[in-house]
Amino acid sequence: MTTSTSGSRIPAVLVLEDGRTFRGRAYGAVGATFGEAVFSTGMTGYQETLTDPSYHRQVVVMTAPHIGNTGVNDEDPESARIWVSGYVVRDPARVPSNWRSRRSLDEELRKQGVVGISGVDTRALTRHLRERGAMRVGIFSGHALPDEGVMLAEVRQAPEMKGADLSAEVATKETYVVPAIGEKKFTVAAIDLGIKGMTPHRMAERGIEVHVLPATATAEDVYAVAPDGVFFSNGPGDPSTADHPVAVMREVLSRKTPLFGICFGNQILGRALGFGTYKLKYGHRGINQPVQDRSTGKVEITAHNHGFAVDAPLEGATDTPYGRVEVSHVCLNDNVVEGLQLLDQPAFSVQYHPEAAAGPHDAAYLFDRFVSLMEGQRA
Numbered sequence: 001m002t003t004s005t006s007g008s009r010i011p012a013v014l015v016l017e018d019g020r021t022f023r024g025r026a027y028g029a030v031g032a033t034f035g036e037a038v039f040s041t042g043m044t045g046y047q048e049t050l051t052d053p054s055y056h057r058q059v060v061v062m063t064a065p066h067i068g069n070t071g072v073n074d075e076d077p078e079s080a081r082i083w084v085s086g087y088v089v090r091d092p093a094r095v096p097s098n099w100r101s102r103r104s105l106d107e108e109l110r111k112q113g114v115v116g117i118s119g120v121d122t123r124a125l126t127r128h129l130r131e132r133g134a135m136r137v138g139i140f141s142g143h144a145l146p147d148e149g150v151m152l153a154e155v156r157q158a159p160e161m162k163g164a165d166l167s168a169e170v171a172t173k174e175t176y177v178v179p180a181i182g183e184k185k186f187t188v189a190a191i192d193l194g195i196k197g198m199t200p201h202r203m204a205e206r207g208i209e210v211h212v213l214p215a216t217a218t219a220e221d222v223y224a225v226a227p228d229g230v231f232f233s234n235g236p237g238d239p240s241t242a243d244h245p246v247a248v249m250r251e252v253l254s255r256k257t258p259l260f261g262i263c264f265g266n267q268i269l270g271r272a273l274g275f276g277t278y279k280l281k282y283g284h285r286g287i288n289q290p291v292q293d294r295s296t297g298k299v300e301i302t303a304h305n306h307g308f309a310v311d312a313p314l315e316g317a318t319d320t321p322y323g324r325v326e327v328s329h330v331c332l333n334d335n336v337v338e339g340l341q342l343l344d345q346p347a348f349s350v351q352y353h354p355e356a357a358a359g360p361h362d363a364a365y366l367f368d369r370f371v372s373l374m375e376g377q378r379a
């Protein structure tokens, strides 16, 4: 039997920056942590969520009440470590059960020093965040907790997500290559702004050799790999700070190289084309978000993790220095822009996660569209 904090008696308290508090018990590491409080509606896929670098500096609240049921395996992580800065659950599994499970989730959180809290009414907390918006939060655990006023002051001193430039903190420092599976058909330069492991894998499955470059890569670095296409990844932080990738993308657009972006990559395309980005009240996070592909009219259920969005006109084409652009995808819950498609050159992006880790596979066709753009360029 592994020791577990899921039955822990160590007190913990969650303090929101507006002064609301929730009491519970320590889960994972014991200590104090800070971040932006956000909620995820995924019923499964907690390992993918925890290890998605886009969650850097966020404290994730799980709306699904039972977390940890399938333990922790060695196959599902999306990167080499847990990135969330804190984790909030209602009722952690006392005994994980799955053929792939190697250890319990609370053990893994402790091993990686991630402070969490359990026994919280995560529905009430989520409703609060939905009404008031995402905000800073602290989790404090231990037998001798500071006064509430002290904790609140610490929460209010933590950095905000708005204005945060975080890609370089999570991205690879060195270029690495993910080989094509089977016959190699294309080379893609992928700018790592916080890339999830499944993304190059989805490309590799389609015969693409993926050169994953650091967030600081220049256009020269990109073209040094002689790419058939260029990809801009997901990543943490505020897209309004991403001036360097925006400049690199403009170079790619001016050369008309096939281009695909996911999530942060979509926001960077928006900015490269001259649109603004803004912070959503509480964002989209989970694996059950309905999106419409306006080119086919089809509705897909998709995985999301974004707190910012592109401010582009939903109807009609907009003229940009790189030709006309249309909003290709919209979220059916709130009409947020979920994709951009250039009409006069081979470039597009989506705000959500076709790599589906975790999440439904409805949007896998987007990787095929990227392949078609690269084929079209060769024809």
Ligand SMILES: NC(=O)CC[C@H](N)C(=O)O
Pocket (backbone or CB within 6 Å): 054, 233, 234, 235, 236, 237, 238, 239, 262, 263, 264, 265, 305, 306, 307, 308, 309
């Ligand atoms: N998953 C992502 O790429 C997120 C993009 C950006 N950090 C946001 O919150 O909107």
